[in-house]
Amino acid sequence: MSDAITADGxxxxxxxxxALDGLSFTVPQGTVLALLGPNGAGKTTTVRVLTTLLRPDGGRATVAGCDVVRDARRLRSHIGLSGQYAAVDEHLTGAENLEMVGRLYHLGAKRSKARARELLERFDLTGAPPTVR
Ligand SMILES: Nc1ncnc2c1ncn2[C@@H]1O[C@H](COP(=O)(O)OP(=O)(O)OP(=O)(O)O)[C@@H](O)[C@H]1O
Ligand SMILES: [Mg+2]
Structure with missing residues (x-):
């Protein structure tokens, strides 16, 4: 199985x-990676480099087979990135958040609503109470 993410130096x-001093790791496809570390360890910097929001000063990295510098545009079409704060100023419910992301991806109102419902069902979250409105 090929690697979903490779970071090399x-x-x-x-x-x-x-912030990053020669960081190397690989993430196999079909796995979940959590970046843990104290404040200032470089977690956000790593995510920003891997998602092409920051250009590394050295080393190289690939996501879904795309180089973060040379294939940045193609890489962005393969990934999704959600912000650190889950809800837009906490006024949206989980379902509304998913719908909003669907709209941002130009799915259209009807399809976004249906997709939000599908995902909540798939992750067994239909019983979760909505956030404070
Ligand atoms: N824009 C910036 N300008 C200057 N230094 C920065 C900038 N962003 C991050 N740093 C520094 O780079 C280092 C790594 O920061 P980073 O935000 O990646 O860490 P983090 O692991 O995400 O921390 P936290 O747990 O606080 O979110 C820290 O020393 C931080 O002060
Ligand atoms: Mg951070």
Whole structure:
């Protein structure tokens, strides 16, 4: 099975500060990876490099077989990235959040609503109470 993510000696500096100092790892397809570490460890920087939002200063990385620098555009068509805060200023329910993402992907109102319902059912979340409105 090929790797979903490869990172090889990633370096990222912010001025004098070195946020990533030769980070290497691989993530096999079909697995879930959690990045854990103390504040300032470089987790957000790593995610931003892997999702093409930041250009690394050294090393290389691929996601879905696409190089984060050379194939950035193609890479972006293969991934989804959700923000650190799940709801838009916490006024949306889980279903409304999913619908909003569907609309952002131009699925259309009807299809977005149906897809949100499908996903909540698939992940067994239909019984979860909505967030505060
Ligand atoms: N825009 C920036 N300019 C300067 N330094 C930065 C910038 N962003 C991050 N850093 C520094 O890079 C290092 C890694 O930061 P990063 O945000 O990637 O860590 P993190 O693991 O996500 O931390 P947290 O758990 O607090 O979210 C830290 O020393 C941080 O201060
Ligand atoms: Mg962070």
């Amino acid at each position: 990633l370096v990222k500096r912010y001025g004098e500060a070195t």
